[in-house]
Each structure stands twice: as structure tokens, then as C-alpha cells.
Amino acid sequence: MALMEIFAGKRLGRGLHVPDHKEATNHLPIRRMPFAPMLVVPLSQHTGAPAIPIVHEGQEVVRGEPIAKAGGFVSVPMHAPATGRVVRIALAPSARGDLSPAIYINPYQGASQEVLYGAEQDIERMTPAEIVQAVQNTGVVGLGGAAFPTHVKLKVPEGKKIDTVVVNGCECEPYLTTDHRVMLEQPGEVLHGARIAMRALGADRAVVGVENNKLDAVAALRAAAAGAADITIEAVEAKYPQGAEKMLVKVLLGREIPSAGLPADVGLAVFNVATLAQIGELLPRSQGLIERVVTITGPGVRKPGNYLVALGTPLRWALAQAECTDQVSSVILGGPMMGAAAGSLDVPITKGVTGILVLTRNEVNGHTRIYTCIHCAACVDVCPMHLNPSRLGMLARKDRYEEMEADFHLMDCFECGCCSYVCPSHIPLVQYFRIAKQMVRERSIKERQRA
């Protein structure tokens, strides 16, 4: 059975096999990290409007207590990650490189890791609208990295019907093993979360897609599902970027999300396994999201592992716990293919941080020589969106952004980075496309203002 799934796993046509380096941490159980002496909880850890603080400086907070309320529908509240005192509400460095408002909390020494805040609630008797509200109250956002508020996806768009919930357990980024460990250690919570999502959306089935390099997770989920008819667990080929939702729904269900559309356009809603595990765990007790699993790994750390980290823990503290070496050349939040390099070690860990990858000078591609495009078509062969990165790159060099958008589907690029990874000329293709997309967006905003 297992062997069959290795070979017959549902296949992704394009994309590429990247050395995954997951063996460093995929066998290590999730361990809780001690509180840092200062926790910095940014008010904007998610896509959408920032949260609004409801505490004042000097106030004592209890672990799990709400400290900021949602700033609108596409926004979530924040909860105190530790019992302690609010020291100040001020600007803090963010992973993007700028400063953003945050609540500084000084945890009490010896503060308990137990969460006392919260009350039981009966999900079975809630209406879909009440579930959406309850999920918003937990502050859960997409934990796969996107950090999009989950309750927004649980609300069926008008005129649409959702028939299937797709659960994303691919974790195709190299090095990362958080979703893997969550599936192994909390399969029941994952499935419970999936059931809650099905109820909220009125979907009658759920499909879990897991890459076939994690067959133990497939087995754990199947055991937890215990033959339930409405939830199926499928192994899919381990290939980057299998975990992109557009790729996953195509491979699992043969449906294509239309260009500039949403999964709801084809009757689907896609959630990451860790997100559903948190909903399954927090919702029955109406608690808030205060910690998440983060894989800290890479050649630059001596104690790699999967750590349960309180939100707001500064990188510097987390890296010290994992015994970071002196040979650090860059610290990446997320995986090596799509993660962002942290600009400072004072950046706090937020809801969207799946992993911290510490690279030394040996792994980071240095100042390699850039050649002209030799039309080798390697990028065309790997682009999961079936774009033509070679042509797009040549147009980008000439700043022909409108043409890239109008004739070569620039805006469909989701920046997986496959093209840059394979390019033998070392042309920074996806980097060009990021700039081009930003230029197109800015121009269209300007045009709208003029009109």
C-alpha cells in the first residue's frame, strides 16, 4: 500500500524536485519553547486591517486573554501569549523591514504555560454564521504562511456553493516539518477542524492531500478518520510547489481555479492542516491563538527542531534556544523557495511564520555571474502555471510591464520561484516578476484615481 502510494501518488505535471532536507527535523516531536523575557505582539500579523488594542500600558494580562480586537471583518483579534504586564504599545520592527505598532508584554517569571482563559462552547448547536464569528474570535489565520483570516474563507460568498473542503497537508517547501508533526501528533484536531469547516460551509465532504514523503502522516490521519465516509486522505506526489492551493486542487480534484478567481469559484475551500488543527483545538474552548509550531532548522543551528513558540517571541531568543552558530549568513522566515529573509533578529515570530531557516554562507547562492537568456526552456518546463518565464523575463528587462500583463499572464504568477531556481543563466526571473506585478498594480491604482 505504502509502496504503491510512493509510485502512484497523484502527480503534478510541472514543478520540480528540490532536495528537501526534512530529515533533520521530521522525526523530532513538537517541544514547547520557554517564554522570552519580552514578547512583542504586532497588531498586524495577518492580511487585512490591523487589530485595535484594548489594553493599556501597565495593565496585567492573563495568558489567552484578548488584548486587541479585530479591526473589521477581514481582521482578527490578538490574545496575550503569556501572563504578565503590558509594558508599552509602540512601534516594533517587522519582517517586511519597516516598523509597525505592537504590544510589548513582559511575562511574569515562572508564569504558567497553561491557558486558563476561555469557556466551553457547543459547536454542534451553532449556526454557520455563529461558527464564522467564533473562529474570528479565536484569531486564527492561515498558518501555512499566507496569514489570511480563516473565518473569511469559512463564509460562503454570495451566489456560490462549496461542495468540498480541501485540506492542505503538502508542506512542499524544503526544510519545513511543522505541518508534518502536527498531522502526526494532532490528527484528531485536524479532522475535527475539517468537520467544523464543513459545517460552516455546508460542504458534504473533505479531501486531505498529503505529499507522499509523509506517508506516516497519511497513516495517522487515516487511523484518526477511522473509515469516515465523508473525509478521504490522499497521498500526492512530493514535488514543489504541490502545496500551492491551485496545484493541489487540480491534482486532487481535477479542478482549475480560474485566473484571478478564488477556490470558491469552483466550489472549494482550501485550508492548511495546522490551521484546522488550531480551530479543532481552540474553538470548543473558545480560546485564542497564542502560539504556533515553528520549525527552526538549517545548517546554521545546532539544535534544530519543531518548537511550539509563543507568538511575539523575538527571533534572537528563538535562535538562541536552537543554539544558532556564528556562521549565519541569512535568516529566512518560511522555506527557502518562498520565504522572506528577516531584516533584523529583533523581528517577532508572528502567526504566519512556518519556519526559521538559518543558512550559512555555503548554501546561499552568492554573487554568481548572470548570463543572457539562452532560451533553454528550463523555466517553461517547470512553471506550474504554464507561463513563459523566459519571454516574461526578456520583457521585464525592457520594462514592458503592460505587455507582460496583457499578453503573457504576468498576474497569474504566484511567485513560487521555480523559474529562478532552475535558470542556468541565473537570471532573477521571479524577482523581476515581483517588481513587474507591483508596477502593474500601482499603475492600475493610479489609473483608477484619475478616472
Place this chain on the structure above:
Amino acid sequence: MNTVVEIRTSPHVHSGRSVDQIMRHVVYALLPICCYAVWLFGISALALLATTTGACVLVEHISCRMAGRESSIGDCSVAITGILLGLTLPPGLPLWMAVVGAFIAVAPGKMIFGGLGFNVFNPALVGRAFLQAAFPVAITSYTPALALHRFAEFIPTSLAAPFLKAAPLGDWIARVRIDGFTGATPLMLQKFDHVATDPWTLFLGERAGSSGETPALLILLCGCYLIARKMMDWRIPVAMLLGALLTDAGYYLSNPTRYPGPVFVLFSGGLMLGAMFMATDPVASPVTPRGMWIYGLLMGLITVLIRFEGGLAEGVMYAILLGNALAPLIDNVTQPRTYGERRRKAMVAP
């Protein structure tokens, strides 16, 4: 803990492939063919290959200097051009003509467009096409393989002085005692005299022809090495051979006595060398998957059409040059359908 971190944008890792690495491997794949050419045709082939390669590298180096930029000979692409040019010329071609060919291949064939990545045509074939037009006799004067004393003395025409009449080959051929040699390649024999050549001679290449085009099996093997190392796209050679095969099948089935069979068509002339090492020049071929198939099939078709219907015995060179010319157009009409695209766009303006 070191607090200085570098900031780069993702992806933070790379496959490790590079252009110079790919080009170096193409050179490695061509070396066995060069060695075999020297074994077959002796010191003249060696001198020819050394001349074309050396001249091409020199011309690129000087061009770069004149353009005031760093020399690009280090990426090895010009070495491929030089070797390929040598392999496609008759072993007895006067060396001064080879230098002219090398100059045309690199200066107007490649550097004038901006160097690697910008040339429209395969540079080696540009050089060869020029020689074919300028010296039609010299480029169709073939000498026998495995001649006596081939490692000790040059084919007399090789050392001809520029712009002077070369010594006639007849006396030399009589002296090296190759029985029944008519100075014709198997394609010429087939086309003009209707004489068939033994398939094993074609596979092993012990026949008259351009210095490196004869050992079809060896060329196939070297090409497969590059395909296995993922340094070359398999679709183009497969499509080109398939195109030739299908076109020949039409002719052969309609008149088996007049037209040669598939084995002869695939393994004679320069088809194998062209399909494996020249049609696959990435710079001058399409990038879209469907485009590669169309490009290959078209070149195979034209090769056989020239062989059977045209005045020349061989058509690979012009087929590939025509394919190169059409490649940008093929690319434009075969843009892939993107994921989630709502409707097909008809055609994209170049």
C-alpha cells in the same frame, strides 16, 4: 551570535546549473565524435577541427575586445560553434577556407547580434552556409575514410594556399589505393547513381562525408549522454528524426524502388549530427513545448524534401537554418495555455 544577516529575495537556493557548465558538457559530448573523425580521416581532420575551433575562439575574443567588454570565450559556447563547424566540413577542405567560415560563423553569425543568447541562427551553420555558397566545389569534394598514411600526410587540398587552385585529388586517391572510390557520399550515390550503401557502414561511419557526420551511432550515443544529464532537450531531436521518418515513409511506401528506406534516411548524411547537436541549439530554437515539436517535425520534413525533390544531395543545413528563422514565429503561435485561463487567445503579436 552573529547579528549581521544578509537580505536577499526568495528563492534562496538554486539548482546549481549554469550556462558554462551546460556548454562544457556539450563540448565533452562532442569530443568522442572529434576523436572518431580523426581516426577516420587522419591528420587533415585534426588540423581542420583545430583550425575552426581556434579561429572561432579567436574571433569571439577579438570581437569582445572591439566591443569594449569582457571576453566571453569562457562560457565555452564559441568552442561548440568551432567544433561543430569543423565536424560539418569535408575533411580535405582547404584550411584557409575553414578560417573564412569560422570568421563568418562568429562575427556576423553571432557577435553582431550581441553574442550568446541573441543570435537568430546557429552560428556554425551560418559559417557553413557561407562556405557552401562561396566554394561550392571545395565543400562537395569528399575523400575516402580510412585512407592509407592518413596520420602521416595531409590530404593535398588541406594545405592549399589562399585563392590558389588546389592540387587535384585524383592522384592522391589513386595513391592511397581505395578501390572503387568515386568521391561521392552515400547520399550522392543514392541520389545520382541509385547505389545503396550497407547499413553497417552508415552506423559505423566508415564512409566518405563531412568529417564528423558519418558515425551515426556514436553521435546518437553522445546525444543521449546530454539528454540523460538533462543538458539537452530530447523533444527536438526526436521530433526532427520523426519528421524525417514520416516524410520518408510517404515516399518509400509509394515507390520503394526509387526512394530509400527509413534506416538509410535516418543514418545517412548529416541528419543525426544536425538533429542531435545543431537543431537543439537552445538559442535558435523555440521554448514552448508544442513549439519544439512543430519545429523538429518541420525540420525533418524539409530535410527529406530537399534530399528527394531538390537539386542538392543533402538538406539538413538549410532545413535547420529555415527552422531557426521560423522559431520566433513558432514560439508566438504556440504560447502555452496557462493554468486557469478563461479563454484561448488567438495569437500574440511579436
